[in-house]
Structure formats: C-alpha cells, structure tokens
Amino acid sequence: MTDLSVANTAKKTAFDVDAIRRDFPILSQQVNGKPLVYLDNGASAQKPVAVLDAMDRYYREMHSNVHRGAHTLGDRATAAFEGARETVRSFLNAESTREIIWTRGTTEAINVVANGLAPRLKAGDEILVSQMEHHANIVPWQMVAERTGAKVVPIQITPEGELDLDSFNSLLNERTRIFAITHVSNALGTVNPVATLIKEAKARGIITLVDGAQAVPHYQPDVQALGCDFYAFSAHKLFGPTGIGVLYGKAQLLEEMPPYQGGGEMIERVSFEGTTWNTLPYKFEAGTPAVAEAVGLGAAIDYVGRLDRRAMEIAEKALLDRANQLVETVPGMEIIGTAKHKAPVMSFKIAGLHPSDIGTLLDQQGIAIRTGHHCAMPLMAFYGVPGTARASFAFYNTLDEVEQLFTALQKIQRLFA
Template sequence: MFNVEDIRKDFPILSRQVNGKPLVYLDNAATSQTPQQVIDTIVDYYSNYNANIHRGVHTLSQEATDKYEQARHKIQKHFNAQFAHEIIFTSGTTHSINLVANGFSSILKKGDEIIVSALEHHSNIVPWQMLCERTGAILKVIPMNQEGELIMSEYDKLLSNKTKLVFVNHISNALGTINPIEYIIEKAHQIGAAILVDGAQASPHLKPDVQALNVDFYVASAHKMCGPTGEGMLYGKEEWLKKLPPYQGGGEMIAEVTFEKTTYAELPHKFEAGTPNICGGIAFGAAIDYINAIGFDAISKYEHELLEYATQKLIEIEGLKIYGTSKNKTSVISFNLEGIHPYDVGSILDKMGIAVRTGHHCAQPIMDYYKIPGTIRASFSFYNTKAEIDSLVAGVRKAQFMLS
C-alpha cells in the first residue's frame, strides 16, 4: 500500500526546518531528495570497500567492481536495454548528451540537418549548436503552441532526407509537458534519422522501456531519481555505440597503448575513461531499487493527484497564470502572478520554508515564446503531500498581498 507518511520517514531532510518553518520542498524537477537507504549505501561504500575498480586483484577492488557492475545491470533492467554494455555511466544528462554530440562530429557533414524541439533544456540545445558549428550541419526547431505542446504537423514538415538526428525531451522540465515521443521516434526512423531522447525529467515519474520505444539514445540523471548528484547514464543501441568514437581518452577505455597506436576497449569501457564516480554508480543502483520498491504505477497515480489538486487550488488565485496546460503532463506547475516578478515571489516563499524554483529553468526559448522573464515552478514528487500544497497556496497568496 502507498503511504506517503511512511515514505516521508525515509527522507531525513524532510524533517528539517528552514527559516524557522517546516521545510516544504517543491523543487524536485531540479533535484529530488535522497532516502536513507541510498545514503546508507554511500556510507557503506566509503566505510567498507572504497577502492578503484576493474584494475585491482585485491579484495576491496573486486568488491567495488562487483557492486559497480551490479548497478549497471540494475539500470539495464530498469530501462529494459538489451545488453548491459549499452548502459554507459556518465556524470549526468548533460555529459551524456555531449558524449553523443561529440561522436557525431565525425559523422555529420555540411548541409546535413538536425532537429531539436522548442521545449528543450539548454543542455539539449547548446551541444547541438556547437555540433553544427563544427560540422556545418543545420539546426531546425519543432515549434510549440500556447498550451506548451509541440506542433507535430510542423515536425512532419521539417523531416527530410537531409535529417540525420532528432533530439527531444521526454518531459519538459519547465512546463511538465509529456511529449509524444513514440510518434517522434517512429517518424524519425522512417526517414533514416537517429534520435536521442532526454529522459532527465521523465525518469522520476515513469519507467521508460528503451526497446519498446525503439529509441537510439536515452539519457537520464541519478539526482532526479532519488540518487546522488554527479551521476547519470547514457543508453545507446549497441550498433550506434560501436560507430561513435570515444569521447575522452585515458585509462580504462583502452585495449592497448603504444606510442605508435592505441586501440580502444570494448563497450561500455570505450566511453568510460578514467576513474569513474564509483560510489555514485553504486548509489544510483540503490536509488533504482528504492523507487522500484514503491512502484511506478503507484508513483504516477499519486503524483497525478497532487498535480490536479495543486492546479485547482492555484487557479483560484486571482491574477495567477499557469504556463503549460497540456492535458498530457506530469507533476510540474509553472506560474506567475500578474505584475509581480517571479524572483520576488520565490524569495518570500523561502522565508516561509517553501522551496520552489524561479527563473527560466535553463529553458530560455520557452520564456521568450511567452514573452516573460521566467516563472515560479512548483514540482512535486511522491513524498510531497496535499498539506504542503496548501502551504504553497497560502504562501503565494501572502506574497501576492505583500508585493501588490
């Protein structure tokens, strides 16, 4: 049975106070909180078997290696990759995207076209712009509408035999829109283009099946999934990972090194140069175990209840406007109060112990589309409560009164 009060006991930080008030943490789209089970895994690693992996014959190294590779298999199973070596450990979603973009520098040529969407985080825009500068490829953009949805008829028009790559987020971090990635993937493949899906925002709320999606690359970050910061993963189809050159050179990613020539290791080590974030990888696996024990069906149902409850309460506030009103969205609400800067509202909410995100959320093109400087973003996780939403609503009303 899903019991939010029992779940909250797993998260030590939720019992603290901020500015003399109980913490109401509603910035989960930026970083989720970490349960004690994952914290214990981190402490256990550094207390009992901290050692470098893959290279040592001694007991600690072997124990660390086993735990690290077990975590890779957990992630493989979670995302339903066909092979464990299709899971590349990275420092996070941004690292994963840059790894792929760097690899395609040797594949694209001048005049090739790549497509991104208007709903992207900067980390799924800037690397592709840099790729275009290096190769002469042309960047095209799927436009959005007022509801915060991508216009699929325009996407269809952008596709051509010049299209080589398509990049889109599964869920918008700024608006919560769930994009129709099944359609986007299928249409890209029909014209022979590869596709990368940014799953940073989707992975905390649903369970992507990369084989069912038939996606070429899928990326995610542990710190949005109750795991540690500085850890993430890249899923890539084996055929694509074999085509792409290494992103970094160094130890671990080599088969043989001489001054005349270096040959590279097999997957996944080809893309994992240097000593990795060993503890982070193991803790990522522990976070996967934790959220799967709760169950994504239960998580999705409960978070949808929070979204509906918060939406109804917030729209009752006169002068409040919500951005991103797609019927297919996850537990994110971006809003503004008429005539008041979002930063000022966020500052007052912080004085009441309420943590929200303000600004453009690394999605400046979305804010430019709406002609606003940014929004106040409340993002909910399965450990939030309706009582916390009530506190948010009361805080927004107080901020409106103070700033009007």
C-alpha cells in the same frame, strides 16, 4: 539499516506517503522557522536513507578502484559498480550492459552523443530539436553544427506547451540526420509522445536521442519499446546522488562512435605508435569512475522499484490536480504550459510580481521552489517572459504541502496587491 528501510517501504499498503517521507531525512527539518516544503524536485530530488546508507557502506567496507585491483576490496567494488550497471540496464530494459555508459549526468551524456555523431554530419544536414528543450539538448548540437556546417532546426510548440505535430512532420526531410527530444519538459511538465515521434523519425533513417532527465523520476522508460537510439538521464533527479548519469545507446552506434575522452580504462592497448580502444561500455568511460555514485544510483532505482509505480503516478497526479484547482484562489496567477499530458510540474507567473521575488518570499515561509528561465531560454522567449516560478512535485510531497504553497502565494499576492 538500508535493507530494513527498503524492506519496510516494500510492505507499505496503497501509497503511505507519511511512511515514505520517513525514508527521506532531509524532509523533517525546518527552514526559516517553518517545516520544509520541498517543491524543487525538478531541479534535484531528495535522497532516501537507502541511498545514503548504500554509499556510506561502500566507503566504509569496499572502497577501491574498480576492474584492475588484484585484491578483495577491488573485487567488492567492481561487483558493486557493475551490479549497479545491471540495475540500470534492467530499469531501462536495455538489451545489454554494453549499452549502459556512465556519465556525469544528462548534459555530458548528450555531449558524448553529439561528439560521437559529428563525423556523420556535413554542411546542409539538419538536427531537429524542439522549442521546449533544456539547454543541454540544444547547445551541444549547436556546437557540433558550427563544426560541421549542419543546422539546428527547432520544432514549434503550441501555446498550451505541446509539441506541434504538424510542425514536426513538416520539418522531417531528406536532410534530417538527428532528432533529439525531451521526454518530459523540465519547464512545463509536458509529456511528449516520444514513441510516436521516434517511429516517424526512424522510418526515415534518422538517429534519435531522448533526454529522459525529467521523465525517470515519474515513469519507467522502456528503451526497446520506445525504439530510440539513445536515452540519457541524471541520477540526482531519480533520488540518487549528484555527479553521475547514464547514457543508453544502441551497441552498433556506440561501436561506430569515436571515444569522447582519452585516458585510462577506455583503452585496450597503448603504444607510441597508436592506441586501440577498449570494448563497450568502457570505451566511453575514461579515468577513475564515480563508483560510490553508481552504487547510490543503483540503490535509488531499487528503492523506487519497491514502490507501487501506478500508485505513485496517481498520487503525483493528485498533487498537480489540486494545485491546478487552487490557481483561481490567487488573483493574477497564470499557469505557463497547460498540456493535456503533464508530469507533476506547475510553472507559473503572478501579475506584478517577479519570479525571483516569489521564490524569495516563499523561502521565508519554508517553501522551496525554482525560479528563472530553467535553462530553457528559447522556451521563455516563446512565452514572452524572462522566467517563471516553478513548483515541481515528487511522490513524497503531500496535498497539505500543496495547500501550504497556495496559502503562502495568497499571502504574497495580498502584500503586493
């Protein structure tokens, strides 16, 4: 069933959103008596049949622990698990699967790096992040800074929600040891010029990490072209399962970093006199891994890879463009974050309405969005708001759904005018 679903998608001409939507069973349901309009993709994207079937087939036909089983099921599971790692390597254009580490998600991936780089830091060193970071790319660095005496330094942003390049350049100095930046802001949709920023940082010998959680659903990153030392993302935002993510890291740095956790798989030899670590990537993968989830992520990447990437980006841009055109139809509506280069994310507020009320009232009309601080409290403080309402689009959304969103917002606004 999976193979047929994927094959059918591969044959689609131009960008047949109706056919693509049939690959996502959850989108056909009703919520509160209305057809579901799912616009919370920035939090977690939905899953195509190809992913559901791949994970189901794993459990039905090959479930076993990987690497050490001396039997057929173990061989099948290992082949599927490591095959998914190769799929990720190809997706990111990493040099080797040794550089692809399975994690529980972007958050754990960044914690792995922060923990691993801690021995390099001392009092007075600086870790450069931006004001638009998700908490996952702030808090781990704060924890490391507290342990080492280093300092987390924020790069300023502009009122439009773009990184202030003058601030960035002025903050780079001989004390800067690490530069960690989001590829795409989860709260604003801003696409940062990461290649340019990384080049500037690397020219000064600074280690670089990119949070790619919000980028990978919309763009295919090339870690070698970017030149970053680390790149992290989560499967569930890339139309894959929850509970698994990826850390790409340059092999030399990964070799030098201490393990994040101890236990099975990450060891080469254990005695009561001491332990030696396994080779990459297993050095950072203690315990039984999320095998089915890795298989699911591999299937998700394969699915997206069969789509026309350029056509997908054009379709998503059309959704955001139409949303921006309709803002003026809702009195008191204001977009938060108007960067020139944005992923299909619209963060907004409406005068006189609390974001959580907007979300609740939209849900009553079958429309799912995200509300709150979006795990970006420093960013919300910059804009002087407790939170925003956020509609985040994916390639399976339609222009008609954008219209439905604004019809619903107009209705809500009239109720409270």
